[in-house]
Amino acid sequence: MAEIELRHIDKHFGPVHVIRDVNLTVKDKEFVVFLGPSGCGKTTTLRAIAGLEEIDSGDILLDGRPIQNLRAADRDIAFVFQNYALYPHFTVYENLAFPLRAVGTSRDAVDSTVRSVGRSLGISHLLRARPSALSGGDMQRVAIGRALVRRPKALLLDEPIGSLDAKLREQMRIELKRLHYENGSTSIYVTHDQVEAMSLADRIVVMNDGVLQQVGTPTEVYLHPANLFVAQFIGSPVMNIAAATVSEADGLAQVSLEDANFELPRELLGMLEQKHAAGDLSLGVRPEGVLVSHEARPGYRPAEAHLIQPFGGFDIVDLRVGSRTLRARTSSGYVDKAGDRVFARLDPAQAHFFDTRSGASLDIRLAG
Numbered sequence: 001m002a003e004i005e006l007r008h009i010d011k012h013f014g015p016v017h018v019i020r021d022v023n024l025t026v027k028d029k030e031f032v033v034f035l036g037p038s039g040c041g042k043t044t045t046l047r048a049i050a051g052l053e054e055i056d057s058g059d060i061l062l063d064g065r066p067i068q069n070l071r072a073a074d075r076d077i078a079f080v081f082q083n084y085a086l087y088p089h090f091t092v093y094e095n096l097a098f099p100l101r102a103v104g105t106s107r108d109a110v111d112s113t114v115r116s117v118g119r120s121l122g123i124s125h126l127l128r129a130r131p132s133a134l135s136g137g138d139m140q141r142v143a144i145g146r147a148l149v150r151r152p153k154a155l156l157l158d159e160p161i162g163s164l165d166a167k168l169r170e171q172m173r174i175e176l177k178r179l180h181y182e183n184g185s186t187s188i189y190v191t192h193d194q195v196e197a198m199s200l201a202d203r204i205v206v207m208n209d210g211v212l213q214q215v216g217t218p219t220e221v222y223l224h225p226a227n228l229f230v231a232q233f234i235g236s237p238v239m240n241i242a243a244a245t246v247s248e249a250d251g252l253a254q255v256s257l258e259d260a261n262f263e264l265p266r267e268l269l270g271m272l273e274q275k276h277a278a279g280d281l282s283l284g285v286r287p288e289g290v291l292v293s294h295e296a297r298p299g300y301r302p303a304e305a306h307l308i309q310p311f312g313g314f315d316i317v318d319l320r321v322g323s324r325t326l327r328a329r330t331s332s333g334y335v336d337k338a339g340d341r342v343f344a345r346l347d348p349a350q351a352h353f354f355d356t357r358s359g360a361s362l363d364i365r366l367a368g
């Protein structure tokens, strides 16, 4: 059992307020990913949990017990750094054995643990090699192995595969997921790569400027972003966002993005009224929520394609509707070439509305 709880954590570096009243519970065996732009405080929060960084105020609890005053070595929490940090003159075996020998583990127990961790990480054949002979992926496997040999209560990983090439990162993602599935230790993983976060996390913690923006499953943060920051940080290509006004026209809600008008179901009017959304509104719609047709159909507006990016399985098409540009996702080759005239509509089920000033989502959910 290893549940990590952060209560009102605050931390400054000089005048810089790096962590601002962070509250979070990471459940036993959960894989939580801290995701956010560079400098938002992810690493500092992770290091604070490990005891590598002091906090100004707040409590860090492990299974209900405050640990913020314990030394890092006494917290039973392992940390994996991005830059491997292996002993260069030791073999892989010795690197893996070191943390066990340091606490006086018997020779037989060291041997069986090193071999079992080596097997689970697929590095049994490398036990006699020195780090200099290893690829980046294998070095990181050893670094993870070294964190795992002592069977820590929790495993913290700081961008552990950030320096690997794209193909290897993809492979390591799958391995990390399998390892967590087999090992089940409570894990917190830091990254600024949303693909990594989406594919690995049970829950994602989106951070910006030292503040938790949203905590949710990958599906929740993708489908129901809590604010404009999350909406634009998660998802690639990025969500279309535009200032919008909503009025009633022909028994429907008409959403105007400057001179580009779209129809949405009438219920939207009542929902906005219920939310007292009198201030400035922003509409958000992901590219897959912009529906494209070759034929004029009810609810579709004339549009012109002006940029097509083929991604293999699908295309991303920049459409001009009035003076606005909306990015749409279509099946591959659906729009032939830039300049083609098509028709576009917003999928009501994928339309998001935000209060422009606070950035908060109005949490309006229309039926498709």
Ligand code: ATP
Residues within 6 Å of the ligand: 013, 016, 018, 036, 037, 038, 039, 040, 041, 042, 043, 044, 045, 192
């Ligand atoms: P990255 O992905 O770039 O590592 P991050 O989200 O992990 O970013 P942190 O490394 O936690 O962010 O840094 C948060 C802020 O604290 C940044 O402004 C950084 O410059 C500052 N900072 C981090 N460590 C120190 C330090 N030891 N002394 C002073 N400022 C620091």
